[in-house]
Amino acid sequence: MDQHQYMLEMIDIDKSFPGVHALDRAQFKLRPGTIHSLMGENGAGKSTLMKCLFGIYKKDSGTIRIDGKEVDFANPKHALDNGVAMVHQELNQVLHRNVMENVWLGRLPLKKYGLVDSKLMFAETMETFRDLEINISPTAIIGTLSVSQRQMVEIAKAVSYHAKILVLDEPTSSLTEKEVDHLFRIIRKLTVQGVGIIYISHRMDEILRISDDITVMRDGQWIATKPANELDTNELIRLMVNRDLTHRFPGKTNKPDGTMMSVSHLSGKYEPTFHDVSFTLRKGEILGVAGLMGSRRTELLNTIFGVFTKESGEIEVDGKVIDITSPEMAKRNGFALITEERRATGLFPLMNIYFNTIIANIGKYGKVILSQRKIASDTQSSIQSLKVKTASAKTAIRSLSGGNQQKVIIGRWLLTKPEILLLDEPTRGIDVGAKFEIYQLIINLANEGKGIVMVSSEMPELLGICDRILVMSNGRLAGIVERGKDFGGVAGEQEHILKLAGTYI
């Protein structure tokens, strides 16, 4: 195909953050009127590449050309003015303001005397929503909408820019299958008008269904670009992880045996939350928790751990009912929680590895004066046993890679000698090699008879290491999938989980 056929070319894009080489001569080329998917595991650099395009990040080096003309957007406004719009993975919305103000933010229409034209804004929002068959009031306050409604508003907003290039970064993370179909109709309509779509998702089936071209990235590098019809799931996975599916996960050796925790009719107190969730966890079991964004999986783990307040329900551990009202109490009862947002709720980024390793266990190092010797030896053994790659224990944790940061945090909680580990997206933002090590670690812990509850949005990893998979849907328990039963293998199980995830929406 001819060079001039590309509406967007990103060539040799390089970007580094402290401790991470996020983009390593990444490549991406988009043909007009096509849907080009960008694939790769979490941390492969997809979002970073798009943020460089959109002017959120400044690239270190490389060339970006739109219609053959070199561009380098200094900020999102610059990108929007030049026909590039983006739906962000994080729902970037002003919660206290209404829908139309959010849609028109940054380009509020004016009438006479510099006043904002609310009538025009309302009419245009209505028209856009009608075109896209979205049924949401333009004057509703954003904070009162559901996560999937908010996601549709973000998509409508991006479309309303009438951009030439539209980037969709995980637009379907909270949408049901029906809403996804709806989105795909919208996207196809746009491509007919010549719009180029860059589509980021980790749902393999979606990608293969919608894409014209697929580019795969791994560890910040370009791996391949191929027409979608020349690819299948296995080939995609091989490109993404650079090893066969069979070698992507360590062998499962844990043997679940005997109930260790049972949760009955648990409900959170403050909306949005979950209601009436019951399940059991066996000794040495890895219990997965699947669900769409907004299905309240994180709230479930946080309520068990006493971070969130529970409304009703019971938690029984080893046959004894325990009433946990704070994380401190959860810790004393043998629970550990690895949170989803590592940077927000896991790390003390400026502190060194010593501090980050012992902070959950600080009472063990002395009543008043802490024993530096014990701190040093515990930290060293944690670094060694988890194979944390760092120059020294005095290094600030923020300069470590995502995978090594996560190992330090897991090490922190292992020092508290937990029996039940609650893991919320434990491999988010971690490179493939480190993921394998984390999986092995989780399996080893299960081998030691510990119980593990693991929330994950990555279907392959749930299917790769879990014994059973609990599926949440819109704050309720939709079902529990017993592995190796009833569903005719991994593909059937996956299909069933996806169906369950949409049960209550």
Add this chain to the structure above:
Amino acid sequence: MEKSKKIGEFLLNYALYILLGAILVTVSIIKPNFIAINNILNIMKQASTKGILALGCAGIIVLGGTDLSIGRMLGLAAAVTASLVQSVTYASRYYTGMTEQLPLIVPLLAAIAVCVLLSAINGFGVSKLHMHAFIITLGTQLIAYGANCIYIESQPSGSAQALSTFDRNFLNKAAGNLMIGTVRIPYVIIYFAALSIIMWVVWNKTRLGKNMFAVGGNTEAAAVSGVSVTKTIMYVYLLAGVLYGIASFLEAARIQSVGANTGINYELDAISACVIGGVSFTGGVGTIQGVVIGAVILQAINYSLYFLGVNAYLQYIIRGLIIVLAVAIDVRKYLVKK
């Protein structure tokens, strides 16, 4: 049980207004002449200058910041105003070369210029240097105070006394009354009302207002939607500066004598008015109506405590408690419950 819980919730959320209402009702019962029209006008008059300050700093609080420099800034701008409006027949006036009264627009613009300049420093510190508003405004507070002392001490007469003896025309325009029949309505109330309406339009009908709420509510969302966060913050501070300048001009006329301690602690009243009026310190939430009501209620309480003859130090304690209560309720309202 659900219902009683809801009523409890309601009482807690509106506890402040219930309490303040109760104080005012009690005062009116004990001293029925409290609700005389003159008293009410007096309260409104006193609420006006601080209300104008509150209109300015409310925007800064919506951005998630605060402004500790208001009082001292007002002191400096009022001193500059005073020096420019002193009667030309007054022998120890600041500018002895001034032989004719300046048009009033000159001292007004000078006061605005002083406040806009200092506010610009605050805005620059917050938007460009990413300093916390608390720190940068603490710095400008001291700078303004120092500048005010030097200005007042540099009187050619060698005196370090407060600046006084102002031109009649200035006092009439800035601190006079509009006569409607036998009722004297202070001009300052009219100025406050007009500025409130203008600010209501700015907050609700202009890009700047909406961008301000966006930046205060979710800076990241504003940035990726193409809103210039730096410019928005800067404009909000500059606008606050303009309002502070006008308030300084009016305050000079009201107190008729400007010294080194003029304006001290005014920021506390301005911030309290905002908080009582429901402008949240978490950012992104607030209304002009709220600020106006907050300013009036605050002054009404101050006035009624004075009216009842409550010990002056006890008045401080009560005012302190009101602020604590207001913030406690605000925090409770917007705290994400988990």
